[in-house]
Amino acid sequence: MQSVKQVLSGEMLGKPVNVRGWVYRIRSSGSIIFAVVRDSSGIIQVTIKKGVVPEPDFEAAASTGIESSVTVEGTLAEDERAPGGYEVRAISFAVVGPSEPFPITEYQSTELLLDQRHLWIRSREQTAVMKVKDSMLRGARNWFHENDYVEVTPPIITGVSAEDSTTLFQLKYFDRFAYLSQSAQFYLESLIYSCDRVWSLTPSFRAEKSKTPRHLTEFWNLEMEAAWVDNEGNMKVQEELVSAMLRSVVEERSPELRLLGRDPAALEKIAPPFERMSYSEAMDELQEKGCDVLWGSDLGAVEERELTMDKEHPVFIVNYPKELKPFYMKENPEDARTYKNSDLLAPEGYGEIIGGSERETDNALIIERLKDVGESLDKYQWYIDLRKYGSVPHSGFGLGMERVVKWVCGLEHIRDAIPFPRTIARVYP
RNA sequence: GCCGUCGUAGCUCAGUCGGUAGAGCGUCCGCCUGUUAAGCGGAAGGUCAACGGUUCGAGCCCGUUCGACGGCGCCA
Numbered sequence: 001m002q003s004v005k006q007v008l009s010g011e012m013l014g015k016p017v018n019v020r021g022w023v024y025r026i027r028s029s030g031s032i033i034f035a036v037v038r039d040s041s042g043i044i045q046v047t048i049k050k051g052v053v054p055e056p057d058f059e060a061a062a063s064t065g066i067e068s069s070v071t072v073e074g075t076l077a078e079d080e081r082a083p084g085g086y087e088v089r090a091i092s093f094a095v096v097g098p099s100e101p102f103p104i105t106e107y108q109s110t111e112l113l114l115d116q117r118h119l120w121i122r123s124r125e126q127t128a129v130m131k132v133k134d135s136m137l138r139g140a141r142n143w144f145h146e147n148d149y150v151e152v153t154p155p156i157i158t159g160v161s162a163e164d165s166t167t168l169f170q171l172k173y174f175d176r177f178a179y180l181s182q183s184a185q186f187y188l189e190s191l192i193y194s195c196d197r198v199w200s201l202t203p204s205f206r207a208e209k210s211k212t213p214r215h216l217t218e219f220w221n222l223e224m225e226a227a228w229v230d231n232e233g234n235m236k237v238q239e240e241l242v243s244a245m246l247r248s249v250v251e252e253r254s255p256e257l258r259l260l261g262r263d264p265a266a267l268e269k270i271a272p273p274f275e276r277m278s279y280s281e282a283m284d285e286l287q288e289k290g291c292d293v294l295w296g297s298d299l300g301a302v303e304e305r306e307l308t309m310d311k312e313h314p315v316f317i318v319n320y321p322k323e324l325k326p327f328y329m330k331e332n333p334e335d336a337r338t339y340k341n342s343d344l345l346a347p348e349g350y351g352e353i354i355g356g357s358e359r360e361t362d363n364a365l366i367i368e369r370l371k372d373v374g375e376s377l378d379k380y381q382w383y384i385d386l387r388k389y390g391s392v393p394h395s396g397f398g399l400g401m402e403r404v405v406k407w408v409c410g411l412e413h414i415r416d417a418i419p420f421p422r423t424i425a426r427v428y429p
Numbered sequence: 430g431c432c433g434u435c436g437u438a439g440c441u442c443a444g445u446c447g448g449u450a451g452a453g454c455g456u457c458c459g460c461c462u463g464u465u466a467a468g469c470g471g472a473a474g475g476u477c478a479a480c481g482g483u484u485c486g487a488g489c490c491c492g493u494u495c496g497a498c499g500g501c502g503c504c505a
Contacts, residue, residue, distance in 0.1 A: 024466095025464095025465080025466060027464050027465075027466090027467055027468095028461085028464085028467090029461055029462060029463070029464060029467080029468085030460070030461040030462065031461080031462045032461095032462040032463065032464080033464090034463075034464045034465075034467090036465085036466095045464090045465085047462095047463080047464090049462070050462075051462095065456095079463090081463060081464075081465080082463095082464095082465085083465065101439075101455065101456060102455090103439075103440080104440085105439090105440055105441085105454070105455060105466085106440085106441085106454065106455085106466050107440050107441035107442085107453090107454065107455090108440080108441080109440085109441070109497095109498090110497085110498060110499095111436095111496095111497055111498065112440070112441090114497090114498095115497095167503080167504080182505095183505090204505075206503095206504070206505085208503055208504060209430065209502095209503085210502080210503060210504065211430095211498095211499090211500085211501085211502095212500080212501075212502090212503090212504095213499090213500090214504085214505085215503090215504070215505085216505090219505065220505095221505065222505095223505095298502095298503090298504095300501080300502075300503090301500090301501075301502090302501085343505095352504080352505065353505070354505075355504085355505060397505095398505055399505070400504095400505030401505085402505085403505060404505095425496090425497075425498090
C-alpha cells in the first residue's frame with residue numbers, strides 16, 4: 001500500500017501500486033472511468049477500463065459516487081493528460097464504503113459549509129490548515145522544551161476569572177456554580193514558584209457576544225508564565241516562540257501553505273527582534289493617518305488594521321493605559337498612567353495574536369484595583385496569597401492559537417482555524 | 430448588544446409591472462475508450478422560512494417572528 005504522495009513522487013513508475021482513499025472526482029466515458037482518489041497526502045487520477053479490470057470491479061466503479069472509500073490496484077504510468085502528471089491504471093478496483101450523494105458540491109454557501117462542517121473538514125483547504133496547526137503546536141512545544149519550560153495542566157473548571165465576570169460560561173457544579181476557564185494565568189502564576197517557567201495549552205472559553213472574524217467562544221489558549229522575567233524579557237520569549245513556530249511550519253508544511261495561497265518564503269523571513277511601538281506612539285501615528293482616536297481610547301479592529309496593514313512582521317504595542325487593561329498588570333515606573341504590558345499584532349491587518357504583561361507584585365495595589373472595579377476580595381484570596389510568600393518579579397502572556405493560524409494561513413475567518421468552531425451562533429455539529 | 434444583507438427544487442441562484450414556479454449542477458435512466466468540477470438525450474424533484482395583513486389575485490407589497498451571513502463594539 002502506498003500513499004498518494006509516494007505514488008506522485010514517480011519512483012514506482014511502471015511498477016504495481018496499491019492506493020486506498022476516497023473518491024474526489026469521478027467521470028465516465030462509457031468504457032473508461034476516470035476516478036480521482038484522495039488520501040490525506042494528496043490526490044491522484046485512476047483510470048478504470050472495461051475489459052482490463054474484472055467486470056464486477058468495472059460495475060462497482062461505474063456506480064460509485066464522490067467520497068466513497070475505495071481500494072485500487074494497478075500500474076503507475078506517466079501521462080500528461082492526468083492531473084499531477086501521473087495516473088494509476090487499475091487492474092482491480094473495489095468500493096469499501098459506498099457514499100450517498102455528497103451534500104457538498106461545486107456550489108457552496110457559507111451556511112451549508114458550516115452546517116456540514118463534519119464533512120467539509122475533508123476538504124483539501126481544511127486539511128492543510130489542520131496540518132499547519134499541527135506543526136505550529138509542535139514547534140511551540142519543542143521551543144518550550146528546549147528552553148526549560150515545564151508544560152503544566154491547569155484546570156478547565158474554575159471558580160474565578162481573570163477577566164470580566166460577564167463573559168464567563170457558568171455551569172452547574174453539584175450544588176453550586178462553577179465556570180469554564182477563560183485563562184490559565186492565575187494557575188500558571190501559582191506554579192512558577194516551584195517550576196520557575198511554565199506553559200500550558202488549554203481550551204479557553206469566552207461568553208462574549210462577539211460576532212467577528214476574530215472571535216470564537218472556545219479557543220486554544222497557549223499561555224506562559226515565568227519567574228524573574230520582566231516585560232522586555234516577556235516580549236523576547238514571545239518573538240522567539242512565534243518565530244520558532246513559523247520555522248516549524250515552513251519546514252514541514254510548505255506545500256500546504258502554498259495550497260492556501262501563502263508564500264512560505266515570506267513567513268520564513270520573520271525573525272526576532274520584532275518592532276516595538278508604545279501605545280502613545282501608536283496613537284500619534286493613528287492621528288497622523290486621520291483616525292478619530294484620543295489617548296486613552298482602545299485599539300479596535302480598524303486601528304489594529306491601520307497599524308499593521310503595511311507591515312510584513314509582527315509588531316509589539318507596549319505600555320497601554322491602565323484603564324484599558326486588567327488589574328493584575330504591573331505599573332510602568334516611567335509613566336504611571338500605563339502598565340508594563342504588550343500586545344503583539346500580526347502583520348497585514350490580522351491584528352492581535354498575543355496579550356502579555358509583567359505582573360503586579362504589590363498586594364496593596366492589587367487589592368486597591370480590585371476594590372475600584374467592585375470585585376469581592378474573597379474569590380481572589382488565593383491569588384493575593386501568592387504575593388505573601390516569596391513574591392517574585394514575573395511575566396507571562398496568552399497566545400490565541402486560532403488567531404495565529406488565521407494569520408499564518410491567510411484565512412478570512414477564524415472559524416476555519418479550528419475543525420469545529422464554537423461561535424455565538426453555533427454549537428453544531 | 431448595535432447596524433446591514435439575505436431566506437424560492439438536494440446545492441447555487443433567477444423570477445421584470447402583483448396574474449398558472451424557472452435554469453445550471455447533483456440524483457435516476459440511456460449513449461459515449463482520454464476525461465480534467467467532461468459531453469449529449471430524457472425523467473423525477475416545490476408548504477417560495479413561519480405567521481398575520483392588504484388585494485379579485487402575493488414568491489413579489491406591509492407587519493411580526495425565527496434563522497443565517499456580513500460589519501462594529503468587547504476581547505486571545
